[in-house]
Amino acid sequence: xxxxxxxxxxxxxxxxxxxxxxxxxxxxxxxxxxxxxxxxxxxxxxxxxxxxxxxxxxxxxxxxxxxxxxxxxxxxxxxxxxxxxx
Numbered sequence: 001x002x003x004x005x006x007x008x009x010x011x012x013x014x015x016x017x018x019x020x021x022x023x024x025x026x027x028x029x030x031x032x033x034x035x036x037x038x039x040x041x042x043x044x045x046x047x048x049x050x051x052x053x054x055x056x057x058x059x060x061x062x063x064x065x066x067x068x069x070x071x072x073x074x075x076x077x078x079x080x081x082x083x084x085x086x
């Protein structure tokens with residue numbers, strides 16, 4: 001599912017655990033990512049976070065370092081003319 005605004009993600013599992021997505025601990029980020037893997041918005045959420053250069057929280061099952069790595073891979077692919085998805 002495409003995401004144009006995270007506030008419009010009806011049925012997103014993150015709404016059930018609002019404090020988990022921006023928790024500072026590694027274990028909390030792992031728990032958040034595990035919940036994400038069951039979410040119908042997993043791919044769209046991750047795409048949105050990469051496209052909007054989000055640098056905090058867990059989005060699409062990825063922590064900030066994973067989001068940054070995917071963003072770099074996408075940027076390189078775009079320069080080569082390739083298309084990448086989450």
